[in-house]
Amino acid sequence: MPLPALPVVLVGGLHAEARRAAVRTLLAAVPGGLALHHDLSHAHRSLVTRVVSDAGGPLGSGQVPLPNDCACCALRDDLVPALVRLAEAGTCRLAVVELWDSVEPQAMAEVLAEHGAGRLRLTGVVTAVDPALVRASLASGEELAAVGLATGEDDARTVAETWARQVEYAPLLALGAPSRRVTEADRALLRQLHPTARWVDVRDPAFPPAAVRGSARPDGSGGVDVAALAARQHPGSALLPQLADEHGVRTMVWRQRRPFHPERLYAALPRLTALAPRSRGRFWLADRPDTLLGWDAAGGSLVVDNVGPWLAALARRDWDQLPPEWRFAASLDWDGEVGDRGQHLVFTGPGLKADKIRWLLGSCLLNDAEYAAGRSAWLRLGSAFDELLDPVS
Structure with a gap:
């Protein structure tokens, strides 16, 4: 036996x-x-x-x-x-x-x-x-x-x-x-x-x-259940913290349905990482409209990753290629216009200046004219994140 x-x-x-x-x-x-x-x-x-x-x-x-x-x-x-x-x-x-x-x-x-x-x-x-x-x-x-x-x-x-x-x-x-x-x-x-x-x-x-x-x-x-633990950390299906405020420690949740301007966001990264000791989530860049990007920052250091496609960028027959937890998270957050694309970032820290973070993040989004110009114009905005996302080996 x-x-x-x-x-x-x-x-x-x-x-x-x-x-x-x-x-x-x-x-x-x-x-x-x-x-x-x-x-x-x-x-x-x-x-x-x-x-x-x-x-x-x-x-x-x-x-x-x-x-x-x-x-x-x-x-x-x-x-x-x-x-x-x-x-x-x-x-x-x-x-x-x-x-x-x-x-x-x-x-x-x-x-x-x-x-x-x-x-x-x-x-x-x-x-x-x-x-x-x-x-x-x-x-x-x-x-x-x-x-x-x-x-x-x-x-x-x-x-x-x-x-x-x-x-x-x-x-x-x-x-x-x-x-x-x-x-x-x-x-x-x-x-x-x-x-x-x-x-x-x-x-x-x-x-x-x-x-x-x-x-x-x-x-x-x-x-x-190792697979479930991994899914809780993956940017596509992460179980991110919710809004909280206790004993001077705050967690703010920021969500938007408009992509970031790559150059404005890149320029703001040092200030954003300095404003909170911990931030994480997923984000959407205009010059990479089909790519889900992961955000992982702590102690002033930021890692951004190309995680894979947004589900909205795939034919429905191809959705089974992605983990079920990712598909479930996308279904809960689906928008009729942009699908699962969007910004979902969470910032945590003592004495968090939430209003300043919101203003700074908002200033990095495409403005009305840029958004209305559409996908073809977004692709010409520049590639400020290439060094972080596509490093030369």
């Missing part, structure tokens, strides 16, 4: 002390549990160390090859085989994967879902948070390389964007003992970044079962 799939919980987060506390709590609560941690702190010297621990402490460690100078590749290529060996040994009741500081849980969750089917069952995804560090983490525009947390030479991410994605992906946030006094504004900011997350203190007896149980799949099979 084959062994049952090994339950696996991912625990990540840039707040290392909170993350380690969460891992210790899980190991203490589940006899026979083991933790795997890939230390990438010496990746710049082509060294990655895998450490295996139980509730009593480290049991052993080993070096992992570094393919193509890519630390995340080493983690990906070693993680599933290491977990499968634990599953086949039959003595491990729970595998806790403690992700290194700047590793984002989405990538690892998708690796486990793709390569661990049958032998591994991802039952929980947790991001550990020191609630006293929320505002500082989201405001930090420092590059990971500058603080020794880059996963490779080409890792240009910042602290803020990495931390924001770690928090917003995980269904469960484990709150560690705060490093200093926590204000209501800290809690409000965390709540507005991820309104649907469940919070559990790592010292609460409810934390281990919440982390191990995860969220059930629609078919009742248990475990984490």
Whole structure:
């Protein structure tokens, strides 16, 4: 008889002390549990160390090859085989994967879902948070390389964007003992970044079962629905925060059915990213009328992506090529004239100057004459975003 799939919980987060506390709590609560941690702190010297621990402490460690100078590749290529060996040994009741500081849980969750089917069952995804560090983490525009947390030479991410994605992906946030006094504004900011997350203190007896149980799949099979988590982050179907205002922290939602003038928006980007520590969503450029674009900004850094076509740009027979969550989101937001095209951006931060952001965004839209000129004229407006969206390889 084959062994049952090994339950696996991912625990990540840039707040290392909170993350380690969460891992210790899980190991203490589940006899026979083991933790795997890939230390990438010496990746710049082509060294990655895998450490295996139980509730009593480290049991052993080993070096992992570094393919193509890519630390995340080493983690990906070693993680599933290491977990499968634990599953086949039959003595491990729970595998806790403690992700290194700047590793984002989405990538690892998708690796486990793709390569661990049958032998591994991802039952929980947790991001550990020191609630006293929320505002500082989201405001930090420092590059990971500058603080020794880059996963490779080409890792240009910042602290803020990495931390924001770690928090917003995980269904469960484990709150560690705060490093200093926590204000209501800290809690409000965390709540507005991820309104649907469940919070559990790592010292609460409810934390281990919440982390191990995860969220059930629609078919009742248990475990984490990785596809659903991805859909919640994808610009085409993202479950974006709603309007909020509490303890001096605000979230504003801006929606319009007219495209941006590419050159005016490009010129406004530095001011827009400076006005809120976090903003995200999808947007529509006049010179790319059929392309859905993703907006992801944190700590003054902005990433824009060509996500794919608007559904309105496709023949209806081709809609099945896109994920069902994307089609569902478009159907809820359909307009008789432009279909699902439009602007849907959300800005969050303490002391947010919402009126100024609205005015600035509005000034970047096509004016009445530009809009009336139509698609052929829009395509001649210039290509200010080419450097961001079509980089030369």
